[in-house]
Amino acid sequence: MRRDFLATARVAADLLRTPAVRDRWDEPSALPAFSVGGLAGHLAFQVLVVAQVLGDPVPEEPVISLLDHYGRVEWIGADLDDEINVRIRDGGSSVAAEGPVALAARVDAVLASLDLAAVPARPVRMALWGPWALMLDDLLVTRMMELVVHADDLAVSVGIDTPAFPEGAVSSVVDLLVRLAVRRHGSTAVVRALSRTERAPATVAAF
Template sequence: MTAIRTSYLTAARSAVRLLADPAVAARWDTPSALAEFRVAGLAGHLASQVFQVETMLAAPVPPGEPIGLLDHYARGTWAGAGVDHEVNVGIRRVGEEIAEDGAAALVTRTEAAVERLAGALPGEPADRVVHLARGPWSLTLDDFLTTRLMELAVHSDDLAVSVGVPTPELPEEVIEPVLSLLARLAVRRHGQPAVLRALTRAERAPTLINAF
């Protein structure tokens, strides 16, 4: 199995442990750290980073070559979209729908999905392609898992902050692909000098080098 698939499963299992923290159920109906997102909806969105992989693996892939990872973000209408943009409204709605049966049910469902993926991913070819119908375009499976790995890491932090627990620490081999992707996206958005200065020269660092 490729390194990114192993890292993805590690992050997914970490997310399940966070979802199972009693603080999540205790704050289920309260606002989260993200605007317009309840804790329940945010938990559902975090869990969706597992469910989406199963959906993609089951979907047919049209003919054509997959696009690159940075091209995926360049084409996406969600990057930089405002909180009231239809994309983000839809994300919040789906998150709430996923979480509608409550915290315990979400943990059980997500844990089962992770274990199914643990059985399925090792058998997928190294060049496996999946199709993003909402694009519409295709990515290699490993590139798609990289996007989900980043989402798991970022939204685990969001959820942990929302319920007042420590953000899960991910192993180095898991967090490195996330930081690499975010750095590449930040360079694309702000340019090399801005990111370089932010990391090395506090006296002339820009105010922001956010990836999105």
């Protein structure tokens, strides 16, 4: 899991350094109300926050499961202008405030110093969450999902091919998204979407 996260983060870091992202930094992205730069900042945050939470004390909040985490987050189902989504967009813009070169350099510096293999299994917590924590490896799954999904958003935004991610990371992300889709739509809908085009529902989106 930790190797997969680092490999995924390096793919995202390469994307942040592309001329297409730099040249369209101030343009609208494929996501409503996000600029390309703001979306790049949100993508970078998924790497930067791992170093941040590992620098924090071990949280005292109760540790919950990965699926319980997604049952509690405020952004699922929130409207575009709800406070949580505004905070997420503002956070991305803040992270990206110094521009594309500085942002890529920050991500590269964190990746150069992040030795996840040396970190013992421990709970971690992001400030954006409510009163709960996750085990580190579960947090890394959540960050890989964000990296894979938002790398696609960013690539589409600037008109380049979506980068390929490591097979292990893709498996973890797809597994998470399928489990969330089953919880939201039911197993029959997801099975039909994956196997029967004639009976497939209109969507089995996880969020």
